[in-house]
Amino acid sequence: MRRILLDANVIIKLHELGVWTEVLLHVQKRGWRLLVAETVVSEVDYFRTEEGHVPIDLTQDFQKELLDRFDMGAESLRKFRSGFDPLYAPELDPGETECLAFLVENPESTLLCTSDSAAFRTLGLLNRSENGISLEEFLQQIGLGRRLPYQYTEKFRVRYTHEGQRDFLQRRGFR
Amino acid sequence: MSLAERLKWAREAMGLRLQDVFRRTEIGISTLSDFENAVREPRVWQLKRLAELYHRPLSFFLEEGPIPHQPVICWRERPSSPQVEEIEAQFLQLAEQYHRLEVLCQERQTEVSLPDWDIPPHEMTYPLVQRLAQQFRSQSQLDSCPACELLWVLEEVYQVKVFHLPFEPTGTAACAWGESFGPAILLNARNVRWRRNFDLAHELFHLLTWKTFRGKLPQPGNKPSEQEERFATCFASNLLLPPELLQQTLEEEQRAGGFTIPAIYRIAQRFDVSMEAVIWQIRFLYRMSDDWASRCIQQCKYLKDFWENRASDSPPRLPRRYEALAQKALQQGLISIGVFAQYMDITRQEALIWAEHLAEAQASSLEEFSTGETNSSGCKCDHQIT
Missing domain, CATH: 1.10.10 (Arc Repressor Mutant, subunit A)
Structure with a gap:
């Protein structure tokens, strides 16, 4: 079973695009699971529309088991971060760090869907480029493909993953 | 130092009690106590809330070993607790973030640094301070209106990190010298621009004479003496109102119609400083009495609303x-x-x-x-x- 970790930016964008509910149903149909880190839940408070700000509430989706939530302890985070050079590795926010720490502990069939250059770069640095997926690719795979801004494209993911891979090969960003 | 010890240390550094933390994070008091006594491990989302409240990066709590030396902050007038702990934490956090960005972007320029005036305190005199102001002005190529260029020169040439935050009392400002981030100044965003200009020059003196008055390894809490503050004010006056330029401007005003309150206002506007600053500098240059200066300032206060029609601005919070x-x-x-x-x-x-x-x-x-x-x-x- 495939597990997709969603970061805050992607959740906000899917709400903005008006396809959030559709995505949940399409993923369920395929027997995949969508996972959201507890830290990320607190980071997605609203999305913007032409009428103004609309609050994002994932409670119902968790109750209907369309989404799974997980959280990590501080020790797991410490372990995850301990391999990086704090000066030169990309600086991630707690939500992304929690997602990546989870992914490193559970790499089998787990993908991180993000639009964050620093997250893709870190995946490259961890030599786990195959565990990253762009929003463009994800939507295409569940049959909801559409044209998206550059930041959500496969091209964007490849570009920053390569940057991280280059650092990995040059051993930059490690302790 | 363990995660539990760091959590307790960070809370105490902010002057907060467990119930204050509970109120602001909605994490129960017994849970917080368990974290600080290493009975329970915080989850990442809880640690994030605490890190935000304590103005520390998450990484601070995950490091091991001793806590790095905390930079000393030199206040003109230290605000009251617990506001001061909050402002200090914000100021240091911004300075550390600035440093982090410089390192990540590989843009830490160290070719030009602030002059280091390591003068023994007993050798510091007013004529020397005046000369130091003149020296800094010419070295930094601050021309006809030093106040108009000082912020830019400090930020762009000397890489001083200058931040603006709102706080009380408005009559105060601060500076710090961090081992990682270097020299930094905190100005009050609530002040008008010409007041901030003077504060900037005043704090600059403390940075230039950091070794003189704070020593090489400063201890927290060392407040500047009254004498040091007077030297800093003298430096700021002479830097922003260069005697030769001020004399020239005063002569022009005399020829145009005499020395009046509107003339003081015009001079203040020309040098982008307050009318009080102009009056005190004239008092020192022409050896007028304190009584004369006080009377002038009183008169200005009455007319200030009428004359003071300069447009101020909201300073950018971030450089x-x-x-x-x-x-x-x-x-x-x-x-x-x-x-x-x-x-x-x-x-x-x-x-x-x-x-x-x-x-x-x-x-x-x-x-x-x-x-x-x-x-x-x-x-x-x-x-x-x-």
């Missing part, structure tokens, strides 16, 4: 260079969108818009280069070097 570095770091994938939001003090949604715009701009510039089309100058893009 321009800091913002540029944050954008560069985001664009290069060196910081995540969430970190960008925190560094720029904006919401994640706002940061997301920034990220989309920066990515689009990058994509379009990449396309321009990849098309390989040449313009009339033979350049493979629309941008010509002029």
Whole structure:
């Protein structure tokens, strides 16, 4: 079973695009699971529309088991971060760090869907480029493909993953 | 130092009790106590809330070993507790973030640094302070209106990190010298520009004489003496109101109609300082009495509302260079969108818009280069070097 970790930016964008509910149903149909880190839940408070700000509430989706939530302890985070050079590795926010720490502990069939250059770069640095997926690719795979801004494209993911891979090969960003 | 010890240390450094933390994070008191006594391990979302409240990066709590030496903050007048702990934590956090951006973007310039006037305190005199002001002015090429250029020169040439935060009392400002981030100044965003200009010059004196008055390893809590404060005021006056320029301007005013309150206002406007600053500098240059200065200031106060029609501005909370570095770091994938939001003090949604715009701009510039089309100058893009 495939597990997709969603970061805050992607959740906000899917709400903005008006396809959030559709995505949940399409993923369920395929027997995949969508996972959201507890830290990320607190980071997605609203999305913007032409009428103004609309609050994002994932409670119902968790109750209907369309989404799974997980959280990590501080020790797991410490372990995850301990391999990086704090000066030169990309600086991630707690939500992304929690997602990546989870992914490193559970790499089998787990993908991180993000639009964050620093997250893709870190995946490259961890030599786990195959565990990253762009929003463009994800939507295409569940049959909801559409044209998206550059930041959500496969091209964007490849570009920053390569940057991280280059650092990995040059051993930059490690302790 | 363990995570539990660091949590307790950070809370106490902010002057907060467990119930204060509970009120602001909604994490129960017994849970907080368990964290600090290493009975229970915090979850990441809980640690994030605590890190935000304590103005520390998450990494601070995950490090091992002793806590690094905390930079001393030199206040003109220390605000009261617990407000001061909050402001100090914000100030140091901003300075550390600025330093972090410089390191990530590899833009730490160290060729030009602030002069280091390691003068023994007993040798410091007013004539020497006046000479030091003149020396700094000429070395930094501050011309006819030093106040108009000082902020830019400090930020861009000497890499001093200058922040503006609102706090009380308004009559105070602060500076610090961090082992990592170097010299930094905190100004009060609630003050008008000409007042902030004077505060900037005043704090600059403390930085230039850091070794003289604070020693090489300063201990927290060492407040500047009254004498040091008077030297700092003398330095600021002489830096922003150079005696030779002020005398020349005064002579022009005398010829035009005499020395009046409107004349003081015009001089203050020309040098972008307060009327009080002009009066005190005239008092020292012409050896007038304190009584004369006080009377002038009183008269100015009555007429201030009428004469003081200069337009002030809201200072930028963050330095321009800091913002540029944050954008560069985001664009290069060196910081995540969430970190960008925190560094720029904006919401994640706002940061997301920034990220989309920066990515689009990058994509379009990449396309321009990849098309390989040449313009009339033979350049493979629309941008010509002029």
